[in-house]
Amino acid sequence: MLVRCVRSVSLVPCLALTIIAAACASSSTTTTQFPPLSPAAFPEFIQPTIPESFGRYPAAVASVNRGWRFLEAGDLATAEREFRAAVRSSMDFYPAETALGYLDLAHKQPKGALSHFEKALSVDPRYVSALVGGGQAFLALGRETDALFALQSALAVDPLLVDVKRRVEVLQFRGLEQDLAAARQAARAGKLDDAVRAYGNAIASSPQSAFLYRELAGVEAQRGAIDAALADLRKGLAIEPADVGSIVQIGDLLEARGDLDGAERSYAEALSLEHSNAVEAKLDALHAKAEMARLPAEYRAIDAAPETTRGDLAALIAVRLPDIVQAARRPDGVVITDVQTHWAATWIIAVARAGVMDPFDNHTFQPNAVVRRADLALAMSRLLTRLSAQDPARGRAWTAARVKFADLAATHLAYPAASMSVAAGVMSAAADSKFEPARVVTGAEAVGAVARIATLSGVSAPAGGPGRSGAR
Numbered sequence: 001m002l003v004r005c006v007r008s009v010s011l012v013p014c015l016a017l018t019i020i021a022a023a024c025a026s027s028s029t030t031t032t033q034f035p036p037l038s039p040a041a042f043p044e045f046i047q048p049t050i051p052e053s054f055g056r057y058p059a060a061v062a063s064v065n066r067g068w069r070f071l072e073a074g075d076l077a078t079a080e081r082e083f084r085a086a087v088r089s090s091m092d093f094y095p096a097e098t099a100l101g102y103l104d105l106a107h108k109q110p111k112g113a114l115s116h117f118e119k120a121l122s123v124d125p126r127y128v129s130a131l132v133g134g135g136q137a138f139l140a141l142g143r144e145t146d147a148l149f150a151l152q153s154a155l156a157v158d159p160l161l162v163d164v165k166r167r168v169e170v171l172q173f174r175g176l177e178q179d180l181a182a183a184r185q186a187a188r189a190g191k192l193d194d195a196v197r198a199y200g201n202a203i204a205s206s207p208q209s210a211f212l213y214r215e216l217a218g219v220e221a222q223r224g225a226i227d228a229a230l231a232d233l234r235k236g237l238a239i240e241p242a243d244v245g246s247i248v249q250i251g252d253l254l255e256a257r258g259d260l261d262g263a264e265r266s267y268a269e270a271l272s273l274e275h276s277n278a279v280e281a282k283l284d285a286l287h288a289k290a291e292m293a294r295l296p297a298e299y300r301a302i303d304a305a306p307e308t309t310r311g312d313l314a315a316l317i318a319v320r321l322p323d324i325v326q327a328a329r330r331p332d333g334v335v336i337t338d339v340q341t342h343w344a345a346t347w348i349i350a351v352a353r354a355g356v357m358d359p360f361d362n363h364t365f366q367p368n369a370v371v372r373r374a375d376l377a378l379a380m381s382r383l384l385t386r387l388s389a390q391d392p393a394r395g396r397a398w399t400a401a402r403v404k405f406a407d408l409a410a411t412h413l414a415y416p417a418a419s420m421s422v423a424a425g426v427m428s429a430a431a432d433s434k435f436e437p438a439r440v441v442t443g444a445e446a447v448g449a450v451a452r453i454a455t456l457s458g459v460s461a462p463a464g465g466p467g468r469s470g471a472r
Contacts (some may be wrong), residue, residue, distance in 0.1 A: 012022035012259045044136065044163065045102045048095035048129040050118040060089035064099050071099070076106055081118060083374060098130045105133065107381050108141035132164055144171055178211070187219050195219045210236035214246050217253075226253055244274045248263040251282065260290045279397050295319065299341045305443030311344045311367030312443065314357055316450045318347035324457060325354045338364045357383050373427075374437035375416035380426045381417035383453050405435040412437075426452045 024247030047068050050061050067082030081105055086096035101116030114137040120130035138147035148171045151164050159165075163400035183198035199216040208214065215301030218340045230253055231245045240246075267283040270276070292300060299319065299423045310355035318325050334352045336359050339345045348365055351357050357379050388395020401423030408415055414437045421427040422435070426449050429435050 014288070030451055040072040042071065042106055045071070045105070046129045046132045048097055048098040048102075048127075051124075051172075053376065054090075054093060054095065054262075057093055058092045058267070059098060062084040063089065064093075064095050067099055071103060071106065072130065076103060080351075086310065092123065094123045094127065095131070098127065098133060101130065101133045101137070105136055106138070108140070110137040113137040114141070126153075128154050128157050128161070131157070132161070135164075135167075144175060146172060148175065152404045171205055172205045174391050176202050176209075183215070183219075187215075187222075192219055196223070203274045204285060208239055210240040210243055210246070212236075213239075214243070214249065217246075217249060221253060225258055229253055231272055232254075244270045247273070248276075248279055248282070253283075255286060255289075260286060264290070276458040297344050302443040303447050307373045308373075308376075308441045308446040309347060309367060310357065310365060310369050310371055312340055312353040312373050313366070313376065313446055313450075314348040314365075316446055317356055317383070318344075319351045320454050321383065321451050321457065324383060324453075325350050326355065334359060335363045336365045339367050342367045355425060371441045372437065372445065373439050373441055374418070375436065376441050377414060377417040377421045377427060377437070379422075380421040380453060384420055384424050384426065384456075387453075387457055402432065403429070405429060406433040407436055408435045421449075424452075424456065426456075 048064060048301075048380060051468040054061060057194065063082045063086035067079045067086070070076075070082065071079035078099075079142045083096050083099045086093055087100070090096075095239040097116045101120070104110070104113035104116060114134060116211065117130045117134040117137060120125055120127055121134065131150050133198040134455075135147045135150035138144070138150060143430065145285065151171070152170050154164055155168060179198050179202035183195050183202060184196035186192070186198055195198045196216065196219055199212060199219065203209070203212050203216070206324055217229040217232040217236075233250050233253075236246050237243055244253065247266050251270065253262045254260075254266060255263035263281065267279055267286065270279050271283065280295060298312075299315050302316060324345070332382065334349070336349060336352060339348045344367065348357075348367055352359055352365065358366075384398055385395070398420045401419055402410065403414075403422045405418065408418055418427070418435050418437065422429055431468060
């Protein structure tokens with residue numbers, strides 16, 4: 001009699017084959033004729049292997065092998081008789097249970113099939129044929145996650161199952177696409193916890209995809225989980241060390257939580273890998289922010305102050321316009337007697353020596369006195385005069401302008417400075433054309449005026465703090 005050896009996850013010893021042949025010759029069911037050899041009706045099915053321990057059940061072994069031949073030929077009724085005969089021969093013969101599972105799959109009854117496969121796996125959790133069959137049953141039931149787990153378990157036992165490996169790859173890619181779409185949709189809808197879970201599933205399907213860690217980090221950052229976001233980005237960089245996007249994202253997160261040194265290192269690393277005007281701007285802004293952080297708290301508070309003092313204005317001018325102040329420094333010193341203990345003493349003296357703001361006749365500067373619009377206009381006009389030396393044509397236009405104010409006559413002492421400041425765009429009049437020379441200047445207004453002088457002189461503005469406001 002022909003004994004057909006079908007490839008399986010392990011080789012059946014020759015002794016077992018001999019037993020099977022003998023059983024086939026002596027079994028009471030040998031009167032059944034084998035179907036002719038032909039292409040298998042179900043090539044995706046994995047024939048149950050017979051462990052050596054079942055050599056004591058030759059009739060059951062013979063029935064399973066005969067039944068599988070009929071199953072392959074598409075004769076399901078005869079296959080079922082053989083498989084059930086094997087089960088009757090021995091109730092613990094789980095290869096027969098597995099064969100019945102495949103028979104149910106052939107009948108398109110995946111639930112019944114799953115029951116048979118589970119019985120087999122309860123005896124031998126590493127039984128490859130039942131694992132593969134279970135995966136196919138799960139697929140038929142639309143349970144792709146369970147199917148993937150079952151098929152991966154089969155590959156863990158026998159990595160040479162080429163068709164199963166291809167199926168796993170397809171399922172992994174399909175699952176990745178579904179999880180990624182779900183993650184992005186949840187993130188757009190603001191369902192951040194759902195997005196994190198979906199990204200976790202996507203990463204489980206494709207743990208070597210660096211972009212998944214970067215996208216997950218963005219969601220974690222939205223949730224305020226900065227440490228988790230940084231950890232995700234670093235996992236991605238372990239896979240793709242030259243991922244500039246992740247490096248920049250790390251810099252952004254470090255900057256947001258105040259680690260300016262760490263952020264600077266990240267931006268510099270990103271620039272070393274790939275030139276980017278946007279990253280250069282981030283680095284420049286970070287430098288400016290770092291410089292701002294080193295300035296006194298009193299200086300950083302000017303922008304939000306309801307009124308500007310003379311000391312505030314002097315500090316703004318000296319910090320934002322150091323080149324102009326240094327270039328205009330007069331050789332003869334000035335005597336100021338009341339600023340020694342003031343936080344802006346050094347800057348007050350520098351601005352006074354440059355002739356931008358003068359001390360009073362009694363040698364006091366009165367740093368805590370409020371600045372009015374006429375005072376601000378005078379200081380701005382002196383700075384504009386310094387700029388005029390670099391661009392005489394522009395300076396003549398500012399000086400020749402005769403701006404009309406509803407509350408300031410051309411004969412007023414403050415008029416030339418007010419007209420020049422407004423003509424240059426450093427200050428502006430109210431909607432009713434009033435200049436309001438006696439009105440107290442707010443911190444934001446002083447910051448805005450000095451920032452416009454800086455712009456006219458070509459000095460870039462800092463990223464935050466005094467120097468960014470545009471108030472009138």
